[in-house]
């Protein structure tokens with residue numbers, strides 16, 4: 001069975017480097033935060049082209065920290081896309097503010113700038129845009145609206161390490177950029193990890209205090225804090241990954257572009273990739289009439305597929321109290337009903353890429 005994503009190949013290939021990095025952390029017992037977490041922060045900031053990156057324990061807490069750094073609180077509203085992983089919305093909810101869901105476009109499947117303004121109220125404080133599936137969202141249009149209304153733009157970069165919008169890196173566009181290093185993300189930890197990037201020292205300082213139990217000085221808790229630190233082992237593993245991220249990204253782009261070019265079956269619709277963006281193909285999503293039948297067909301061909309995401313955020317049971325109805329975000333709802341994810345990871349062989357393409361082109365469903 002070809003798995004949708006197979007991380008064991010990555011480990012086999014870079015085992016020596018990973019083992020050496022882990023050994024150093026263990027020898028020095030630099031486990032919670034510390035030297036190797038700090039070193040990764042500096043490397044990751046340089047990679048993103050920003051002065052500051054601060055490591056946290058996952059992508060969800062990265063988003064939560066960004067909301068807290070901006071002072072988002074109960075009574076506020078934050079605009080988020082209906083088509084995203086739920087954690088984008090959680091971060092808003094954790095602060096006591098309300099996520100306000102905006103539909104995606106019919107072609108890029110990302111936040112629709114045309115639908116943002118109608119959702120802005122006197123309580124709106126920020127917009128979180130998501131570079132979904134590795135495809136940068138329409139940052140320029142979103143930023144223009146935000147400026148007109150005095151709102152912050154935060155980037156959810158959990159699926160877009162190294163993606164570019166008009167030549168600029170994801171994570172260097174908005175007020176703050178939030179990354180996840182969950183296993184399977186373009187850059188990943190051996191466990192959980194995340195990072196927040198920014199230009200302003202005040203945000204960086206605030207998040208360093210928030211993630212460290214509200215302390216700048218040990219046992220002096222100057223604000224309500226959290227234990228959101230990045231582990232040293234994860235920092236060390238991430239530094240190894242970051243060295244290889246450019247080659248991994250190159251291979252993802254190669255595979256993504258091959259799928260776009262060679263899957264010729266009119267039964268599939270693919271995500272649009274606007275000219276001014278350089279996507280990094282975190283997930284290769286297609287729309288198909290009956291995804292359940294398609295997944296079964298692919299499994300019979302020995303190819304594992306998946307779905308991202310079968311229920312849009314605004315219709316999740318957890319958000320029932322917000323009162324959204326079917327029909328409120330029609331593009332996101334249509335996508336949720338029809339989406340399917342093809343295998344894509346850097347260690348896939350050409351033969352496997354070819355098998356996926358051939359199976360898709362033969363699909364009659």
Ligand SMILES: *Cc1c(COP(=O)(O)O)cnc(C)c1O
Pocket residue numbers: 058059060061084085087088130156158159179180181182192193194
């Ligand atoms: C993975 C992901 C997150 C959450 O990251 P975790 O590290 O799993 O907490 C947030 N937003 C998006 C778009 C994601 O894909």
